[in-house]
Amino acid sequence: xxxFGDKEGQIVTPEDLPLGGPQQLAYPxxxxxxxxxxxxxxxxxxxxxxxxTQLTDxxxxxxxxxxxxxxxVCTHQGCTVSMWQAQAKTLFCACHATQFDPRDRARVVDGxxxxxxxxxxxKTVDGVLTVAGEFTGRVGGERL
Amino acid sequence: MKTTRALAALVAVLxxxxxxxxxxxxxxxxxxxDQRLVTPEPENWLQIRGNYQGWGYSPLSQIxxxxxxxxxxxxxxxTGVDSGHEAPPLVNNGVMFVPTPYSQxxxxxxxxxxxxxxxxxxxxEDFKALHNTSRGIALYGDKVYVASLDCHLVxxxxxxxxQVxxxxxxxxxxxxxMTLAPLVAKGRVMVGVSGGExxxxxxxxxxxxxxxxxxxxxxxxxxxxxxxxxxxxxxxxKRGGASVWLTGTYDPELELTYWGxxxxxxxxxxxxxxxxxxxxxxxxxxxxxxxxxxxxxxQWNESWDWDxxxxxxxxxxxKDGRTIKGLVHPARNGYLYLLERSRERIGFVSxxxxxxxxxFRSVDQQTGRPAYHEERIPKTGKRAEFCPSLWGxxxxxxxxxxxxxxxxxxxxxxxxxxxxxxxxxxxxxxxWWTGVDIPDIGFTVDKGAKYFGEIQAWDVNxxxxxxxxxxxxxxxxxxxxxxGGGLVFAGGTNDRNFRAFDAGTGKVLWQxxxxxxxxxxxxxxxxxxxxxxxxxxxxxxxxxxxQGLLGDLLGWPKDVPQGGxxxxxxxxx
Ligand code: FES
Numbered sequence: 001x002x003x004f005g006d007k008e009g010q011i012v013t014p015e016d017l018p019l020g021g022p023q024q025l026a027y028p029x030x031x032x033x034x035x036x037x038x039x040x041x042x043x044x045x046x047x048x049x050x051x052x053t054q055l056t057d058x059x060x061x062x063x064x065x066x067x068x069x070x071x072x073v074c075t076h077q078g079c080t081v082s083m084w085q086a087q088a089k090t091l092f093c094a095c096h097a098t099q100f101d102p103r104d105r106a107r108v109v110d111g112x113x114x115x116x117x118x119x120x121x122x123k124t125v126d127g128v129l130t131v132a133g134e135f136t137g138r139v140g141g142e143r144l
Numbered sequence: 145m146k147t148t149r150a151l152a153a154l155v156a157v158l159x160x161x162x163x164x165x166x167x168x169x170x171x172x173x174x175x176x177x178d179q180r181l182v183t184p185e186p187e188n189w190l191q192i193r194g195n196y197q198g199w200g201y202s203p204l205s206q207i208x209x210x211x212x213x214x215x216x217x218x219x220x221x222x223t224g225v226d227s228g229h230e231a232p233p234l235v236n237n238g239v240m241f242v243p244t245p246y247s248q249x250x251x252x253x254x255x256x257x258x259x260x261x262x263x264x265x266x267x268x269e270d271f272k273a274l275h276n277t278s279r280g281i282a283l284y285g286d287k288v289y290v291a292s293l294d295c296h297l298v299x300x301x302x303x304x305x306x307q308v309x310x311x312x313x314x315x316x317x318x319x320x321x322m323t324l325a326p327l328v329a330k331g332r333v334m335v336g337v338s339g340g341e342x343x344x345x346x347x348x349x350x351x352x353x354x355x356x357x358x359x360x361x362x363x364x365x366x367x368x369x370x371x372x373x374x375x376x377x378x379x380x381x382k383r384g385g386a387s388v389w390l391t392g393t394y395d396p397e398l399e400l401t402y403w404g405x406x407x408x409x410x411x412x413x414x415x416x417x418x419x420x421x422x423x424x425x426x427x428x429x430x431x432x433x434x435x436x437x438x439x440x441x442x443q444w445n446e447s448w449d450w451d452x453x454x455x456x457x458x459x460x461x462x463k464d465g466r467t468i469k470g471l472v473h474p475a476r477n478g479y480l481y482l483l484e485r486s487r488e489r490i491g492f493v494s495x496x497x498x499x500x501x502x503x504f505r506s507v508d509q510q511t512g513r514p515a516y517h518e519e520r521i522p523k524t525g526k527r528a529e530f531c532p533s534l535w536g537x538x539x540x541x542x543x544x545x546x547x548x549x550x551x552x553x554x555x556x557x558x559x560x561x562x563x564x565x566x567x568x569x570x571x572x573x574x575x576w577w578t579g580v581d582i583p584d585i586g587f588t589v590d591k592g593a594k595y596f597g598e599i600q601a602w603d604v605n606x607x608x609x610x611x612x613x614x615x616x617x618x619x620x621x622x623x624x625x626x627x628g629g630g631l632v633f634a635g636g637t638n639d640r641n642f643r644a645f646d647a648g649t650g651k652v653l654w655q656x657x658x659x660x661x662x663x664x665x666x667x668x669x670x671x672x673x674x675x676x677x678x679x680x681x682x683x684x685x686x687x688x689x690x691q692g693l694l695g696d697l698l699g700w701p702k703d704v705p706q707g708g709x710x711x712x713x714x715x716x717x
Contacts, residue, residue: 040269040270041574042269042270074272077227077272077273078271078272079272080272083576083581087583092581092583094582095272095273096684096685096688111692112688140269141272
């Protein structure tokens, strides 16, 4: 469900997401217990709806109708990837300006992050965006 | 019997063998007293700028224009961490202390570079820092004080590096963090908080140096009923910024500390009508009580992200035949301010542009209050261009003052501008809340300019510029050290060089290419009668981000290698 903004606390549907970005930040909710997993920003996901034909072959199977979900925790030092670089159409981390390409499994396009954002496989159940599997990699920044 | 005694003897010998490094450090370690901080010994560098007045001056005079060409590395030590290293090494009778990003501290034998101990703070799992750096630590008594990124004040045993106590200053989850060196005076440890980009309300807080008990807390934005509160409208003051990014300076005679404050949040003045005291100001605080004893605001209703976090240098200077007890501040807004200090107030003396600035229409000669060119004020839904850019004429890198010559040395950046347009952002605790997202912040340069970064020398008594050393291919991000040997030392350039200048002429006398770019101020000390110069090289944070933009604008190399190394130099025989 939406983590912040006018729709805070509401469940996210694909129609809520503007086509082509920017991303919306959301926390997952347990569908049975209806508990929102918002205790830690490590659970934050960035949802974005893109033209499905622009997604790479590696990205498309984990998306639904062009909607992709990534961990919003920067793989550099853990800041929230909350900004959108409108020109390059990339997910932008404000801390040290890493840019991730949401069409290509959040590949690092520019900046210091050492690896992609882990992707969260999603599907729709009765029109609601639902988690379909585990993050594809370790969530969080580099630890020293 | 015999065997036992032999064993005991063996243990004793072993004990001696194992002991030396720490034993030497412990035997040497001399507690840092108020007296020593007020009148620091030339051979030591006990506080980040060498003295309370913020001069960045070492009286040592062994290294001179005549022999600096033979300056050679004596030892180097890799900090093992990345990100921006902004802290100078401190030295107390042969023991060196260096803080690094991630709130770590390294203690070394200053002469040999041998590791004595290392403190690594465990940062919370979900911690994130916009500026992962440390700008310094403080020494007092037999302790080392660290203001941690996750907003705790930590006291370490200077001999062992073991944590003695740790006090929460604020909740890091709401956007508060700390990067500054604590300021210690008269048994009080004072810290200030960062977090202006996240809608915090800035403050300075004092703790008892011994017990860690909080003593006083003064907000840099006055609450209801406090003087200055009337310069705010509505609820804006609650999240109005005025972070305290950097360490205050201190006048032990007046018993007043001077702190610089950050800009207001959100960044666009039309979202918070009023002057917004005490944002982008210098404030005088009594270290005993925290009472505010004066202020000077550089720009009212701030709208350019011109923090004024750098505390003014405490300098007495001549003006029209009289000695003024002064404060000197090369401001981020591009003007060099001379102020007057007293126990009751901070008075305005003069303001002179030291880089190109197109926002101020005029500066009132009595009060120092600027008038603005309306079209240079970015607002909500209204884009405006302004020079210098948000990084200012000088950002946080420290200027230095040489009392022998009355000269001030400013690491300045010129010929760059910015543009912004504000929007209303929803406030979420701990999240970016400035009114503009970083990808939308405009940064431009004058492509025909002959230089961008520079080191400027000013004669404080005449108020005139003496010389400027200009960098055609780099900005200037290094704090400055000046010495009794007539030299100026600074890094700050993207070519990784550490330089020595002739303080009189500005001529480069020596340079050395380090591992990374230097964004920390150097320090100087002596052990066994030999003068050393030390500096930490470790590029990162804003200079790294800006360098990426300059790569696009001017074709400069986008990447300056990162990773911290402590360097110590001496003149070879
Ligand atoms: S934490 Fe995201 S770029 Fe550094």
